[in-house]
Amino acid sequence: MTSHPHAFSRYCMHCGQRLTTAIPEGDTKRRMVCLDCGFVHYLNPRPVAGIIPVREDGRLLLVRRTVEPRSGTWVFPGGYMDLGETAEEAAMRETLEEAHLEVADLRLVGVFTRTGPGIVVIVYEGRALGEGAPGHETSEVRWFAPEAIPWDELAFDSTEAALRAWARQRGLDIPEIRAG
Numbered sequence: 001m002t003s004h005p006h007a008f009s010r011y012c013m014h015c016g017q018r019l020t021t022a023i024p025e026g027d028t029k030r031r032m033v034c035l036d037c038g039f040v041h042y043l044n045p046r047p048v049a050g051i052i053p054v055r056e057d058g059r060l061l062l063v064r065r066t067v068e069p070r071s072g073t074w075v076f077p078g079g080y081m082d083l084g085e086t087a088e089e090a091a092m093r094e095t096l097e098e099a100h101l102e103v104a105d106l107r108l109v110g111v112f113t114r115t116g117p118g119i120v121v122i123v124y125e126g127r128a129l130g131e132g133a134p135g136h137e138t139s140e141v142r143w144f145a146p147e148a149i150p151w152d153e154l155a156f157d158s159t160e161a162a163l164r165a166w167a168r169q170r171g172l173d174i175p176e177i178r179a180g
């Protein structure tokens with residue numbers, strides 16, 4: 001998963017005038033608008049798709065990140081969707097790239113929003129078809145028993161939320177408060 005700063009032009013993509021902030025007619029929020037041509041530059045979150053790969057013995061795979069933000073922490077494979085991909089395809093592609101792992105039988109775990117960076121994370125569980133290996137932007141893959149999930153070394157709040165949801169759905173005991 002690469003970082004996504006809210007990079008946007010300060011200038012109208014239609015007429016080149018400088019954008020300003022205003023509440024467009026019929027709207028309820030301040031937006032970036034062009035007072036010259038009326039263009040409204042909406043800022044929308046970007047979808048990320050990821051997979052919690054699970055082995056037959058019940059262990060799940062996490063990868064250790066080698067890129068900022070949160071380099072060195074653990075996360076399940078995932079990344080930004082490309083145009084033309086379904087969420088499932090993006091999740092499987094990222095799992096191949098980051099963990100050299102193929103998965104099957106995807107099941108939706110949930111959808112988690114990171115309001116700060118503007119990211120919507122779509123998380124599946126998938127049946128692992130191999131053992132995996134470190135790949136793009138990862139230094140290590142490790143199979144964790146559910147009770148050994150490194151709650152205090154996870155990459156993002158959404159990582160924790162997704163893993164908690166996954167554990168709840170499996171009826172597993174999870175710590176109430178994150179350690180550390």
Ligand SMILES: [Zn+2]
Nearest residue numbers: 012015034037
């Ligand atoms: Zn304009």
